Amino acid sequence: FGQETIQREEWRDGGTAYQFKLRGNPWISNGEDAATTRLKLLSLLDYFNNFGWKLHASIVISQDHPEPPPAYSLHQHACISLNSSDCLRFIRFPRSVIDVLRQTIIESWLRGIQREEDYEDAHEFKLYGNPWWGQGDDAVPSRILMIHILSALYNKGWYLLTSTHISKKPYDKDSLIFQLGIPPSPTSFFSVSFNDYDKLNLICAPSELIPAVQQTLGQETILREEWCDSGTAYHFKLRGNPWISSG
Known part of the structure; x- marks a missing residue:
């Protein structure tokens, strides 16, 4: 970060963590x-x-900090x-x-x-x-x-x-x-998006995946389904509010 960026630094928590306080925000x-x-x-x-340390994941533990x-x-x-x-x-x-x-x-x-x-x-x-x-x-x-x-x-x-x-x-x-890394063999991507409280969209997904998703969700869970956006997305409207469920 550079010494001009660091306002203060110290070992914390019994020497298990080294903390930098930076200038500005x-x-x-x-x-x-x-x-x-x-x-x-x-x-x-x-x-x-x-030094051989790889990033594998980041976790937000505290939303405030x-x-x-x-x-x-x-x-x-x-x-x-x-x-x-x-x-x-x-x-x-x-x-x-x-x-x-x-x-x-x-x-x-x-x-x-x-x-x-x-x-x-x-x-x-x-x-x-x-x-x-x-x-x-x-x-x-x-x-x-x-x-x-x-x-x-x-x-x-x-x-x-x-x-x-x-x-x-x-x-x-x-x-x-x-x-x-090393360029791989060409591949394709699709997106799964969770919208509102009860909608799931498969975007640019191969059509052969639709039956597998239908089976996984179960017909009792699906309220409505259809192709939309000129056939680029398959839309599921689900019963209840699964994306804000509790317990």
């Missing part, structure tokens, strides 16, 4: 500062990786952050990959790109529409966009390691952390 930063915060986390992940993931080798890690309701920020991806992602966005987000901007080692696309609201007319297209982005990165050898909530700002979304 990096977990609620905006714009270039937000990109810089994620770059520092990626550098930390790189440093740990050089979420800890960032232990942030992984040189430029083998990168990050996507979903910002505001319409911005995609790609942090530390090579320029060649940004070019691929630009074409992917153009082909899979029909509303188009409003503008692009470079931050420190990051490239941001501001899109038309509000894809990260995740509701209404943009609900399925936004998920199709992310399916194509994840597929494009995967086919270039960038594997999704984890998603983590770095920012504490109310409307900020998860950041997705990737590690570079």
Whole structure:
């Protein structure tokens, strides 16, 4: 992080934890500062990786004080952050990959790109529409966009390691952390989304998967089902409110 960033540091809890108190408010930063915060986390992940420590998961234990993931080798890690309701920020991806992602966005987000901007080692696309609201007319297209982005990165050898909530700002979304590996054989992706209190959508899923999901849910659980969004999504409306159930 650099000594200019560290306000205070000390061993805590009987020597089991080392704590850094940083200057400013990096977990609620905006714009270039937000990109810089994620770059520092990626550098930390790189440093740990050089000593054999791998990131396998991040867990939010306290919503009031979420800890960032232990942030992984040189430029083998990168990050996507979903910002505001319409911005995609790609942090530390090579320029060649940004070019691929630009074409992917153009082909899979029909509303188009409003503008692009470079931050420190990051490239941001501001899109038309509000894809990260995740509701209404943009609900399925936004998920199709992310399916194509994840597929494009995967086919270039960038594997999704984890998603983590770095920012504490109310409307900020998860950041997705990737590690570079050997490009795999081409594959395809689909999305499962849980909407409202009682809806489940299979987006870009092979039609042969539908019967298996029907059987798993059980006909007594399904209130209504149908293809929607020009056949790109299969929609289940379920009985009750399974996504807010208790006990």
